[in-house]
Amino acid sequence: MIETRLLNILNFQTAVASKAARCVLAAGGRALVEFGLRRAQAGEAGLWAARASYLAGFDATSVTLAAPLFGIPVSGTMAHSFIQAHGSEAAAFEAFARGNPAGSILLLDTYDVERAAEEVARLAPRLAAQGVAVRGVRLDSGDMAAQAKRVRLILDAAGLERVKIFASGNLDEEKVRGLLAAGAPIDGFGVGTRLTTSADAPYFDCAYKLQEYEGKPRRKRSEGKATWPGRKQVWRREEEGKLSGDVVALETESAAGYPLLAPAMKGGRRLAQPTLAQSRARARAQLALLPEPLRLLEPAAPYQVAISEGIRALADRLDAERQAGARR
Amino acid sequence: MIETRLLNILNFQTAVASKAARCVLAAGGRALVEFGLRRAQAGEAGLWAARASYLAGFDATSVTLAAPLFGIPVSGTMAHSFIQAHGSEAAAFEAFARGNPAGSILLLDTYDVERAAEEVARLAPRLAAQGVAVRGVRLDSGDMAAQAKRVRLILDAAGLERVKIFASGNLDEEKVRGLLAAGAPIDGFGVGTRLTTSADAPYFDCAYKLQEYEGKPRRKRSEGKATWPGRKQVWRREEEGKLSGDVVALETESAAGYPLLAPAMKGGRRLAQPTLAQSRARARAQLALLPEPLRLLEPAAPYQVAISEGIRALADRLDAERQAGARR
Numbered sequence: 324m325i326e327t328r329l330l331n332i333l334n335f336q337t338a339v340a341s342k343a344a345r346c347v348l349a350a351g352g353r354a355l356v357e358f359g360l361r362r363a364q365a366g367e368a369g370l371w372a373a374r375a376s377y378l379a380g381f382d383a384t385s386v387t388l389a390a391p392l393f394g395i396p397v398s399g400t401m402a403h404s405f406i407q408a409h410g411s412e413a414a415a416f417e418a419f420a421r422g423n424p425a426g427s428i429l430l431l432d433t434y435d436v437e438r439a440a441e442e443v444a445r446l447a448p449r450l451a452a453q454g455v456a457v458r459g460v461r462l463d464s465g466d467m468a469a470q471a472k473r474v475r476l477i478l479d480a481a482g483l484e485r486v487k488i489f490a491s492g493n494l495d496e497e498k499v500r501g502l503l504a505a506g507a508p509i510d511g512f513g514v515g516t517r518l519t520t521s522a523d524a525p526y527f528d529c530a531y532k533l534q535e536y537e538g539k540p541r542r543k544r545s546e547g548k549a550t551w552p553g554r555k556q557v558w559r560r561e562e563e564g565k566l567s568g569d570v571v572a573l574e575t576e577s578a579a580g581y582p583l584l585a586p587a588m589k590g591g592r593r594l595a596q597p598t599l600a601q602s603r604a605r606a607r608a609q610l611a612l613l614p615e616p617l618r619l620l621e622p623a624a625p626y627q628v629a630i631s632e633g634i635r636a637l638a639d640r641l642d643a644e645r646q647a648g649a650r651r
Numbered sequence: 652m653i654e655t656r657l658l659n660i661l662n663f664q665t666a667v668a669s670k671a672a673r674c675v676l677a678a679g680g681r682a683l684v685e686f687g688l689r690r691a692q693a694g695e696a697g698l699w700a701a702r703a704s705y706l707a708g709f710d711a712t713s714v715t716l717a718a719p720l721f722g723i724p725v726s727g728t729m730a731h732s733f734i735q736a737h738g739s740e741a742a743a744f745e746a747f748a749r750g751n752p753a754g755s756i757l758l759l760d761t762y763d764v765e766r767a768a769e770e771v772a773r774l775a776p777r778l779a780a781q782g783v784a785v786r787g788v789r790l791d792s793g794d795m796a797a798q799a800k801r802v803r804l805i806l807d808a809a810g811l812e813r814v815k816i817f818a819s820g821n822l823d824e825e826k827v828r829g830l831l832a833a834g835a836p837i838d839g840f841g842v843g844t845r846l847t848t849s850a851d852a853p854y855f856d857c858a859y860k861l862q863e864y865e866g867k868p869r870r871k872r873s874e875g876k877a878t879w880p881g882r883k884q885v886w887r888r889e890e891e892g893k894l895s896g897d898v899v900a901l902e903t904e905s906a907a908g909y910p911l912l913a914p915a916m917k918g919g920r921r922l923a924q925p926t927l928a929q930s931r932a933r934a935r936a937q938l939a940l941l942p943e944p945l946r947l948l949e950p951a952a953p954y955q956v957a958i959s960e961g962i963r964a965l966a967d968r969l970d971a972e973r974q975a976g977a978r979r
Contacts, residue, residue: 328694360659363692364848364853365660365663365699366660371692403873407869432874434973463873464874464875492876520692520854522853525692525848525853526850528690533732533735533736543731545791545793547792548791
């Protein structure tokens with residue numbers, strides 16, 4: 324059960340962090356907020372998704388519990404139902420802004436985006452004079468590239484150049500890239516459902532397999548699922564500031580580059596553990612080391628991972644021993 | 652937050668129950684066990700997936716906590732690592748069987764499926780004489796249709812006709828159907844990762860939208876995401892023992908068939924709630940009502956759902972009022 328528990332958290336966070344990293348690459352420095360709790364595969368998954376996406380470079384999450392648990396910045400949202408519950412959109416905007424005087428983000432698409440933007444253009448200067456700041460507006464449906472351009476014009480014409488435009492609504496790294504490629508003046512993205520469920524790769528196909536027992540190497544030979552035996556170390560090379568390849572070797576071998584594996588537990592106790600801030604800094608540094616083809620969203624030639632001669636020889640020896648044992 | 656919490660559990664259980672129901676349709680009465688905890692999107696999702704798949708007709712789960720929490724039968728598995736940790740497969744089989752004398756399921760594919768089946772053929776009669784039952788064997792990799800046929804022959808030749816063959820390993824409803832279509836003599840399936848993460852449909856795109864407030868109907872008009880306003884009832888028709896269509900109507904209208912919506916809470920209190928056994932019986936009955944095209948795994952013409960005249964008229968009236976308001 325411990326194996327299972329570690330695996331499902333490891334698998335899931337790896338999946339979400341990978342997808343979040345792709346969003347970071349697509350967003351080119353714009354703000355990213357994790358937005359997907361309502362579609363998470365139950366509540367716990369929403370929490371871990373908030374953590375994994377922050378680790379991979381997101382700026383904030385809408386999961387309020389992530390602030391006390393993990394120290395992650397929380398960014399709230401205005402709901403369509405808040406606007407619908409008011410007699411008019413203008414009344415809803417004003418009530419929401421006064422309730423969040425330090426800087427609200429007003430949702431434009433409940434009825435008609437341009438009309439809502441004009442409402443903001445009338446409201447924001449009046450509220451600003453009373454110390455109530457409108458920090459931004461949010462689009463959530465339709466052709467958001469075209470909408471963002473029209474809204475930017477409306478806001479700028481009212482002297483609201485500093486009011487930012489955010490977008491959300493079934494976004495993922497492909498859609499973020501598409502909006503920016505279309506020249507949409509969008510300052511930040513709320514990425515929800517497809518990130519939080521890692522929708523196009525909802526699991527990471529990783530398993531625990533026994534490699535050594537009682538000091539003896541072990542090998543699983545299942546059809547199409549054979550494993551490499553023995554205790555291992557992974558050696559990584561860099562060239563010109565980019566990753567250039569890994570070698571998986573026996574612990575007793577060495578290879579060019581630097582080793583990746585280090586003990587995490589000893590004698591039943593966890594050894595030094597990085598903070599979330601340290602892991603986030605590391606993710607950022609590692610993303611910068613990715614060779615250019617792996618920074619694109621398209622499938623690229625796989626990263627080079629070689630199996631050492633020592634491992635291959637050990638596997639052959641174990642197979643031969645098993646054959647001999649079966650003949651006896 | 653209550654909205655979000657209800658939504659993510661509702662969305663996720665709907666997704667998993669739907670996929671589980673497809674497995675039930677594909678398996679044609681054979682045993683189905685939910686197997687996916689290690690790939691679940693964190694631990695809580697594994698629990699809800701166990702519940703949702705049982706509700707939809709699965710027979711058991713490998714999540715041990717589902718027994719005390721939900722009363723779901725638990726079915727354990729033997730791990731490859733258990734076999735690898737022993738000096739020989741025969742020793743591992745015997746140790747595992749003696750540890751589970753009421754009926755073990757032995758895993759055949761760690762090294763060589765046929766050789767392992769021959770091992771079982773030697774072992775099972777000897778253990779049976781000592782009151783230790785081998786209930787079945789499990790395949791987990793490779794061409795399991797071909798393997799199952801060979802293993803069945805080996806077991807039957809040893810008089811082990813009652814030892815069942817189970818299969819697992821990246822299964823889903825399509826693979827279950829494929830194995831049975833290939834004539835594989837498989838008695839039951841462990842369905843894991845792809846069920847537990849609802850891999851091809853990892854979220855159900857359902858949201859809470861305000862339909863009425865302070866006694867007045869409300870309508871969201873977002874581009875491509877408009878909602879139908881007002882309090883509703885859904886009327887369902889049956890023809891010749893099969894579902895034949897639904898009508899979504901205002902609460903004040905009526906239509907042919909029987910109503911589907913009933914109050915679940917009143918005055919902040921939950922009303923009568925079905926037990927899991929009742930929900931499971933209902934799911935079984937509802938699956939039997941599905942028209943034939945919807946029982947196939949292939950995409951079919953969508954089920955007929957009509958919007959009533961009353962709803963359309965109300966939406967038109969609200970749109971006209973909003974236009975008039977905007978012109979004032």
